[in-house]
Amino acid sequence: MxxxxxxxxxxxxxxxxxxxxxxxxxxxxxxxxxxxxxxxxxxxxxxxxxxxxxxxxxxxxxxxxxxxxxxxxxxxxxxxxxxxxxxxxxxxxxxxxxxxxxxxxxxxxxxxxxxxxxxxxxxxxxxxxxxxxxxxxxxPHEAWLTTPEDFTKGTGAEPPWRMDRFYRAVRRRTGILMDGKDFEGGQLSFDGDNRESWPGDPPAPEVPRFRPGDIEDEVAALIESRYSRHPGQLDPASLPTRKSQVDRLWQWALEECMEYFGPFEDAMAREEASLFHTRISPLLHLCRLLPRDVVKDVAELDAPIASREGFVRQVLGWREFVRHVHRATDGFRDLPDGTPRESKPKGDAGWKHWTGEAWENGADAGAAPSALGSARDLPPAYWGERSGLDCLDLSVARVLESGYGHHIERLMVLANLGTLLDLSPRQLTDWFWAAYVDAYDWVVEPNVLGMGTYGAGSVMTTKPYVSGSAYIDRMSDFCGACAFHPKKTCPITHLYWAFLARHAGELEGNQRIAMPLRSLQKRSEEKRAADARVFEHVTEVLGRGDSLTPEGVQDALDS
Known part of the structure; x- marks a missing residue:
């Protein structure tokens, strides 16, 4: 120092x-x-x-x-x-x-x-x-935009809690994006309009870089010496540290990202990690940028309502909602009676591969709800061993390189595959907590234990967020260079059907997933048996740290 x-x-x-x-x-x-x-x-x-x-x-x-x-x-x-x-x-x-x-x-x-x-x-x-x-x-912490009373009034005192009800209530109370008593643009959410894949045009803006000074050089040297075993690469020029740099990043986001943020907020691209995402979440969580300021700036911006509302929903809606859920459940330790839990959460998420020893955190290794009974260990693919699935390998490589990945890669690639593989929700949460620069307990546990893995059941989400290869193929260009063909040989769709078959009992009665379950019933016994064999093959291969191949998956289908 x-x-x-x-x-x-x-x-x-x-x-x-x-x-x-x-x-x-x-x-x-x-x-x-x-x-x-x-x-x-x-x-x-x-x-x-x-x-x-x-x-x-x-x-x-x-x-x-x-x-x-x-x-x-x-x-x-x-x-x-x-x-x-x-x-x-x-x-x-x-x-x-x-x-x-x-x-x-x-x-x-x-x-x-x-x-x-x-x-x-x-x-x-x-x-x-x-x-x-x-x-x-x-x-009180003055950076929050809402109060516990807002949460209770919007969602009720007891779970299940739903973000859309909360978001509707706080939009009306705050007057943000409101025309009198009506929502600006005539509707609460434009989420349905914001699901376009990115064809390469308009071009994605170049993310700013920042000149490190002596302070940054000294911190970087400290990280590389004292924390050399920690995962990830360090590129100080990619991370703003001075307030002037933080403000510069925000101006870039307003001027270069916001116009197209809405339509492409769910899109993924092999050559563009962030597309039109603002990359400000780590700075919001450090209070280097304040939620009240960014919401105000975007609400007043001359940009399409679908983009402005999409951003406001992320900050005023989802970000505030998850922190209330985390507080109301004491970090998911206080859940409805009968919520299944893992009996012995390890808390290490496979970190021994990096540190040489498992994480020891005293008596409290974190809440470990597992509504579907999932408890498999995280495979080495999440720590950089190649899986053979380009979507997974690319997403992991990006995270290990920069600590960044936008929300759809997190939810519909990393968490989706973790859920389909019956990975321990706690282990996957611990991985997200360690791997991402914007991960803190109040945000990572709701996003992974609650939404990404359905570990907490219906407490804050209506269904497991799972999909086959069709979604990833539709919303990204990841599949084009993959060894697996998304419609012919990719195992993810088989994993999807096998997941539904294994957990049909727990999911029965859930109206949000009733249609896929009906489709499952129409699936032949032969196909369902093949799905189960692919699941066993994939978990066995990834579990030992090897890569999947089309030939291996085909053998599982034919056996």
Whole structure:
């Protein structure tokens, strides 16, 4: 930390010390001076405590890009605040410590610290004793756009909870994209219009790159030395760290992405990882961009309503909805009676391949609902071994390279295949948590345990989000260079039918999946037996880390 320490010391030279200040603890994901106690108009009356915890960074094999993004942004934020006149105490936890112990020491010196309630359950849980002891004072997190009351009024107090009901209620309450009492454009959602595949035109915008400075170079060197075993590649120029860079990325998103975001938000392309997606979710989750600002900017933008509404639905609707579900279920620990759970979740998601040892997280390895009883181990394909399925291999390679992938690759490739293979919902969730730069407990657990795998059953989703090869072929160009023909030899469609057959009992009575189940009943016994053989073949081959081949799948069909 020599470079950063020198820069911080220099920035603090003009900050008056020894005066009475209101001391604020700023967690790693609240890096904004426009919300909460830090937004008070007199910075010279404020002091902040920021903490780096090597133990937190090593708790899971987080992607190197994620560690870089958090640490570099936090260090830049410290400098920005010092330049405003805020006194900054930048602490590094001692070996094995998280955040509670350094905060305890700071509070004994500085007095009670105020902080906005953390977004992550994991951090809230760690800090609860300090709040009870009066060393920390918790105030509401002002980055959220909705309240628990909004959630209850929109969806009801008990599950099942549905996002569309919540979204409808908050659109009306906030007035966002409303014409008086009517929804702008005449309907709540344009989701049905936003399902076009991308033919290559209009051209996808080039994602901005950012010049790293000495601070970034120092953080990158730290990541490559201390966390060298962690997965992923690190490209500092792809990650904004200064507030000016963050704002530049957002302007790019508004000017270059938003016009076509709606129609192509579900499209996937081999040569374009993000197409017209804004790539701002990691910065929203760190509060480097604020949801209220991006929603306002998009609502007022001169762009098609389908694109504007599609973006607003993601931020005001889904993002807010999942955080409420996570809080209401205590991170899926509190679910309706009878929800099946895995008895012994490992919590390592196959990370031993990277770290040399399994993740050990004390007694709490995370909630492990498994409504369909799925419990198979994550195959090595999710950590970079080739599966032979181009859609899976390309999606995994992108994530391991950059920590990024947009929501349809996550849902309809990575989670879809995980669900079809009966993978453990907890293991797959842990993989997403480690692999993506924007993954935190409050967002990754609902998206994977809740939606991606149907692990929590109908608590927040109406059905398992599964498909055969036809969807992937329709919405992407992944299939063109794959060894498998999407209509003739691809095993994914057989996996789909085998999934429905295995879980027909659990899914019986679910009206959202009644039509596929009726189609299953019309499928011949011979085809259903072949589907089951393909499932066994695929799970066996991928389980040992080998690649699938058309010949091997055909042998399974013929046997």
């Amino acid at each position: 020599k470079v950063f320490g020198r820069e911080l010391k220099k920035a603090l030279e003009s900050v008056e010390t020894g005066r009475d200040r209101r001391w604020i603890y700023v967690p790693y994901d609240q890096l904004s001076d426009s919300i909460g106690p830090l937004s008070e108009p007199t910075p010279r009356d404020l002091g902040i405590v920021l903490i780096e915890s090597p133990a937190k960074a090593a708790r899971r094999p987080y992607h190197k890009a994620k560690l870089f993004l958090i640490l570099a942004n936090q260090r830049r934020f410290a400098l920005e605040q010092a330049e405003r006149g805020v006194e900054v105490r930048y602490l590094v936890s001692e070996d094995g410590e998280g955040y509670a112990e350094p905060l305890r020491r700071a509070a004994k010196e500085l007095g009670t610290l105020v902080h906005m309630e953390p977004a992550e359950r994991e951090l809230r849980h760690e800090l609860e004793p300090l709040v009870k002891e009066g060393l920390l004072e918790a105030v």
